[in-house]
Amino acid sequence: MTVPTYDVILVGGGIPGLTLACGLRASGLRIAVVEAQSEAQVGDRPVAYALSPLSAKIFQAVGVWQMIAPAITHFPKVVLSDADYPHRVVFTPADLGEPAVYYCAEHRVLQRALQNQVAVDPDITSYYETRVQEVVYDDPLAEVVVETGQGRHHLAAPLVVAADGMRSQLRQWAGIKTDGWxxxxxxxxxxxxxxxxxxxxxxxxxxxxxxxxxxxxxxxxxxxxxxxxxxxxxxxxxxxxxxxxxxxxxxxxxxxxxxxxxxxxxxxxxxLMHSRRYCQPRLALLGDAAHHGHPVGGQGLNLGIRDAATLAQVLVTAQQQHQDLGDLKVLRRYGRRRRLENGGVLLFTDVLNRTFSNRWWPIVVFRRRVLRVMIGWSPLRRWMLRLMTGLWGTPLPPTAEGVVAAPGGRPHTQRLRNG
Ligand SMILES: Cc1cc2nc3c(=O)[nH]c(=O)nc-3n(C[C@H](O)[C@H](O)[C@H](O)COP(=O)(O)OP(=O)(O)OC[C@H]3O[C@@H](n4cnc5c(N)ncnc54)[C@H](O)[C@@H]3O)c2cc1C
Missing domain, CATH: 3.30.9.10 (D-Amino Acid Oxidase, subunit A, domain 2)
Structure with missing residues (x-):
């Protein structure tokens, strides 16, 4: 029996996972997306996310923004306040020089746009209702054992990307420890x-x-x-x-x-959870598999989208230089960049939550002074917004700007059969 072989096997077809798949479109790399739920189930989550302008730019670069933009809100203002304190900070697009301060999108809107884009790409094969049971890391390929309900099957690739959520089994099987509380x-x-x-x-x-x-x-x-x-x-x-x-x-x-x-x-x-490492030979962690933080400021998904953009860029560069995609030297370029930024944002959201979820009067006086300064002094307001939105130097994925899936393209979803 021949084992289907890809360049990258992506485990977890959530938003960060599919953003990576879309970011690798047009690279010529052959991608397998393995998702435990059905295509409909994975899009059916009654939740909406605050999306940063940088996430919007990444969606533009991977070609899904035109599908998403009409179905989401573009905030002309974000108002920040401290309980009944009457002075409120108002962020506007002028603080960022962007068309909107932030956006808000429902899970199903983002998920469907990405699924549509992936479905028409001949280099991406999606395996839904297929759960990864085991990964054997070897040279030159990692072998992924999956369960489809009709038995076990094997897939192989030089690189496995774990985008399988906060309780990532792939991270645990690889023995990667996490910190947090x-x-x-x-x-x-x-x-x-x-x-x-x-x-x-x-x-x-x-x-x-x-x-x-x-x-x-x-x-x-x-x-x-x-x-x-x-x-x-x-x-x-x-x-x-x-x-x-x-x-x-x-x-x-x-x-x-x-x-x-x-x-x-x-x-x-x-x-709060942060993986001590984002990669090891033939494995990279992405999205909530690598980090999860307090919901204040709506950062989690935005960080996962930036992980996907960075990893796409690192992999395409490695491919152009004929490097092994699963080589630790290649994967460390991704891990180093993302772990530092994600750690900073997790720490910032932790401090923000502890400072404001606090009744001790010196802290109350301090934070209200800071709010007053932010209201009157726009550089601090801009700095804070740039920190939250990540508009400091995350590279965009190297895909053609604005390439949109052709309507009626050939869906590329596959079922693994026994034998
Ligand atoms: C209450 C709340 C509000 C939030 N609000 C925001 C917000 O406003 N803005 C924001 O940026 N973020 C927000 N977040 C964070 C955001 O929801 C997560 O960061 C994001 O959903 C993580 O996506 P993921 O794909 O990494 O993980 P998941 O969404 O957990 O997806 C993992 C996928 O992997 C699949 N999978 C798991 N194991 C296997 C396996 N063995 N084989 C195959 N497939 C597998 C699962 O079926 C799933 O589809 C919020 C989170 C919460 C809890």
């Missing part, structure tokens, strides 16, 4: 619709119990991200619907009028 907080997400128009304005309001974010979506809907200590979050979500909405409206503020709940609230424990 559980926060005392959980994160409640829900989709609501306010009576008044949200005007595409996003809010992040810090309360002593945790940040509360309102992310506007098309059709006057908003994704709410509400952070509170575990017991409080549990109690809030256990409230009868009318009391839950009353508590939400109190946090949300009077500017929106009453709210209608569109999706049942979901609760996630907040944690």
């Amino acid at each position: 559980d926060y005392w907080q959980s994160c409640i997400t829900a989709l609501v619709s306010p009576v008044q128009s949200h005007q595409d304005i996003a809010y992040e309001r810090f309360w002593p119990s945790g940040p509360f974010a309102i992310l506007p979506l098309p059709h006057n809907r908003c994704q709410v991200v509400w952070v509170a200590p575990h017991a409080e979050a549990k109690a809030i979500t256990a409230l009868p619907p009318d009391q839950f909405m009353a508590a939400m409206e109190e946090r949300y503020g009077a500017h929106a009028g009453s709210l209608t709940l569109l999706s049942p609230p979901r609760v996630f424990p907040a944690r």
Whole structure:
């Protein structure tokens, strides 16, 4: 039996994984995407993400932005405030020199656009409902053992990319250790619709119990991200619907009028996790497999998208120089760049959360002084925004700008058969 052989096997067909696949389009590299869920299931997640302008540029470079842009919100303002303190920081596109301060996109919109792009590329083969069970790292190829429900099969490639989420099995099998901790907080997400128009304005309001974010979506809907200590979050979500909405409206503020709940609230424990290494021979970690942080500031997916852009660039350069894609020297170029930036952002979000989820008066006085300085002094406001958006030097993937999947192209999804 011949083992199907690729240049890269990507395990996990979520947004960072497929961004990498799209970033490698037109490189001539043969890619296999192995995803445990079905194509429909993986796109069916009732959640929306704050997307940074750098993520938008990366989506432009990989050719999916034209599909995404009409279906998402472009924020003309992001308002940052500290509980009832009346002075608020307002970020505008002028602070960045970009068309929008931030964007907000539903998971299904991003996932479908990437899936459509991948499906028509003859060099990318997608294996859905296919779970990786084991990886054997050898020279010159790593062999990936997968389970399809119809038995076990083997795939091989010089490089395996683990984009299999925070509990990455590939990372654990490879013995890569992580650092981190559980926060005392959980994160409640829900989709609501306010009576008044949200005007595409996003809010992040810090309360002593945790940040509360309102992310506007098309059709006057908003994704709410509400952070509170575990017991409080549990109690809030256990409230009868009318009391839950009353508590939400109190946090949300009077500017929106009453709210209608569109999706049942979901609760996630907040944690920080950072892999000690991003690579080893024939393996690279990507997205939540490598890092996971506090939800404040909506950074997680944005970091994963930047990982994908950087890894795409490193791999295409290595291919042009006829280097082994699984060589540690090649993979370290990716690991070094991304681990440093991701570590900085994880630390920054941790400090931000601890500084604002705090009632100790010296800290309260300090942070309110900083807010006042940010309001009056635009360089600090710009610096903060650039830090959060990553507009400092992440390379864009080397794909043709604006190449969009041809409608009706040949889908390239494959089922592995026995024998
Ligand atoms: C409440 C909350 C709010 C958030 N808000 C934001 C935000 O506003 N902005 C932002 O940037 N980020 C946000 N994030 C973070 C963001 O959701 C994650 O960073 C992102 O989803 C990680 O994507 P991933 O593909 O790396 O991992 P996942 O989404 O976990 O995907 C992993 C994929 O791998 C597949 N898989 C797993 N194991 C195997 C296997 N053995 N074989 C084959 N396939 C496998 C899974 O089926 C899955 O499809 C938020 C997170 C939470 C919890």
